[in-house]
Amino acid sequence: MIDRQREQRVSDAFVAVADILVSDFDIIDLLQTLVEVSVTVLDVEAGGILLADDDGTLQLVASTSEQAKLVEVMQLSAGAGPCVDCFEAGQLVVVDDIAAQRDHWPRFSDEALSQGFASVFATPMRLRGEILGAMNLFRTRAGSPTTEDALLAQALTDVATIGILHERTIRDSTILAEQLQRALDTRVLIEQAKGVLAIVGPYTMDEAFTAMRDHARTHDLALRDVAQGVADRSLIGLFSISADHERRDTPR
Known part of the structure; x- marks a missing residue:
């Protein structure tokens, strides 16, 4: 069946x-x-x-x-x-x-x-x-x-x-190699950003990644740029606002 x-x-x-x-x-x-x-x-x-x-x-x-x-x-x-x-x-x-x-x-x-x-x-x-x-x-x-x-x-x-x-x-094979290396470097940046969100917001480490990826897709941004914005605190306010909305919308 x-x-x-x-x-x-x-x-x-x-x-x-x-x-x-x-x-x-x-x-x-x-x-x-x-x-x-x-x-x-x-x-x-x-x-x-x-x-x-x-x-x-x-x-x-x-x-x-x-x-x-x-x-x-x-x-x-x-x-x-x-x-x-x-x-x-x-x-x-x-x-x-x-x-x-x-x-x-x-x-x-x-x-x-x-x-x-x-x-x-x-x-x-x-x-x-x-x-x-x-x-x-x-x-x-x-x-x-x-x-x-x-x-x-x-x-x-x-x-x-x-x-x-x-x-x-x-693309040139050298460019692809650079893209793969950039992906690895991006992973390090993402880990830093996840840590920031886990500290300042009501996110677990897993939820922090999902939040950043959703933001990147919704606003047509590169995930790396979103992670950089969180890591340097320039985007951190957006995630705090989003988290506040989620808390208010959650049934009690």
């Missing part, structure tokens, strides 16, 4: 990713959308994406929760983990029981388990042998993804990867 609701969610997921792929699209927005819709349609609880910088070092660029981000950061600091292996091999990596793999990735395993994750699988951002990064998808219970979920995760990742690499066909 076909799950019509899941079918609709899958369709919506591809539309959401494709909708970002317009002229001068924001890579951070694209990758954040990719990981968010992947968690929505797949049997997972959280996800994160690592992108390679100019030196080939993986950097965190998107995550669905602070929990997933913590695991990714630990994975990077250890230089080992399923997402790193996925990137290096360019192939799907499945860990159906993180606890059982502790000897292989001790630091990653300890951090993942402490955050409540029991299994994970990673899909590469690749096209014809070129690998840009990888996406990690976490579950709070042990077990492997279904073949359907693994293929769907790869298909969603492929759409985003093709979109990024398509830029190379219409």
Whole structure:
């Protein structure tokens, strides 16, 4: 029996990713959308994406929760983990029981388990042998993804990867490399801005990112510019006003 609701969610997921792929699209927005819709349609609880910088070092660029981000950061600091292996091999990596793999990735395993994750699988951002990064998808219970979920995760990742690499066909490859590096730099700025909103407003770190992205989309601004405005306090008043409206509109 076909799950019509899941079918609709899958369709919506591809539309959401494709909708970002317009002229001068924001890579951070694209990758954040990719990981968010992947968690929505797949049997997972959280996800994160690592992108390679100019030196080939993986950097965190998107995550669905602070929990997933913590695991990714630990994975990077250890230089080992399923997402790193996925990137290096360019192939799907499945860990159906993180606890059982502790000897292989001790630091990653300890951090993942402490955050409540029991299994994970990673899909590469690749096209014809070129690998840009990888996406990690976490579950709070042990077990492997279904073949359907693994293929769907790869298909969603492929759409985003093709979109990024398509830029190379219409732009100089050096410019694309600069865009990817700028995306990584933007992520650092976004983290700073999230911290500012979390301190001055009634936002969690996750809500702070959503608020900035919504503002950028509504006002046709670059996410980087919004984050810069929050970080230097020039836009902070707008978010305080928005938060006040939300509090007044919330039923008590």
